[in-house]
Amino acid sequence: MIMSRQYLNWRLFFTLVIRIKINQMKYTLAIIFSIFIVKLPAQEKQFSKDEQGKFIYYQVVDSQVVSKAVLLERAKHFIHSSNKKLMKPERSTDTSVLANGKLIIDKTILVAGHPSGEVNYNFVFEAREGKYRFWLTDFEYIPYQRDRYGNFVATTNIGTPLEKRVDKLNAGTWKDIQASAYAKAVKFADSFKKFLATDKKVPEPVKKEVISTRKW
């Protein structure tokens, strides 16, 4: 009797364990599946390549409201008003603006981090009536290293093309750099488009209401 009760208890215990395991597996599979789903579009977010095999971030934007001349002015204004360390104008024509830019790549440790390198690029902007296009290309990565004073500075002046294939030892790090550069390029493009779509006329100063406590 005791044996059979023990046997039943064990059986019940194992049945419960197996059920929990199956449930856990379901959750595990669901989690893996969801990660896979999330991972797929994340992997797609990479630079496209141009006809020379170089990474390029290219956009054509429809702009029926703003004229070509205003677009060019705003593009120049954007470049000149940017942080001088991150963007330098090169030259401009009647239809285009060229500049050199820099994207700072960060290494994040939990919530804080530090700059780990920079990606230099060439920026080209061209405008026509009703639309404009711009692209970032010639991406070159320069790693940073901490100097004797605790500041992160460039280790070399010779950049590595971002589309270059690296050896297996550093493939993971290189992929992270490419992904980070892409994310920064997207952010840059968003701010550029927003700048070009916005009228920069100085708004009328709003009269500040002064509240007097003398009157009720």
Add this chain to the structure above:
Amino acid sequence: MKKFLTAIFAMAGTTCALAQETPTSPLEISGSVDTYFKYDFAKQPNNITTSFATDHNSVSLGMIDLVLKKTTGKASFVGELSFGPRGQEQSLLDASSNGSSFHIQNLYVNYDFTDQFSITAGYMGTFVGYEVISPVGNFNYSTSYLFTSGPFQNAGIKATYKFSDKVSLMAGLFNDWNVYTATRGVSSIGGQLMVSPVEGWTAYINVLSGAGGGGYGTIEDLTTSYQVTDKFKLGLNAANYDINNDGGGYAGVALYPQFAFTDAVSLGLRGEYFKTKNVAGFGATKYTAVTLTANIKSGGLTFIPEVRLDHNGDKPFFKENGLAAPNAGQFSLAAVYAF
């Protein structure tokens, strides 16, 4: 000295109004961890007496190094703390009576009055020399005689003016070497001229005069590196230190050719000639040292295998049986992780 300080603050005052606002950065956290195994060919600990990697036939600790940096507008600070033999008793003077060492590598504040002009005050890594305490900043794991003999840190106040990306000038007043509190007052004056004549070539001409190692003296130092191609880099350090009143000093030169075979694997050589000077007419001696080092990188981790051979005709080294020897050699394998 008063004139110097007055000049600095006058310059700061006039340029302050021209300064541009710079954005506030998040708190930066970085650092490194290193460990090593060293085997002395004569089985003698401390046969080669340059800094760090002192233990023989032992898997030993370097240090954990933690760096904080924050920029708010034009002001910034850096605080760097290190724990472990390399970052405590091997690089810093004992500052308390029980022999336990403080472990501050950098602790300073900086203010950028303009894009060109800044003032920094506090305890800073020295501006003299090629090699540094942090293993992340060096290609070789063992260190040169020039590094070991020179200053490690200077506490003081310095002003830097950047004429262009190719030329900058620093001048400052400092305590004696490697101390948080001046033992002989703010007793040193130092300067650094940075020039970058061609793309990839940077040279620092340094002078530090005042209270230092062994007495009052003057160091003249040239530290330069040239990234000749994307694979080949050449570094050079040359220094001369004279201590007043026939108190000795040193002179030396070290050459650092490095070649990157792939993104992950580089090989570098350090060839050094170093001599100490006579103290009251005696004691001068000469070293030559050759160090062959590889850097194998994977992400933040760097493996550093290294073979080093030193020679001195005055036989300061030891054989396995304890007799004096003119040569010493060692192998080491270090792992350094930077984050």
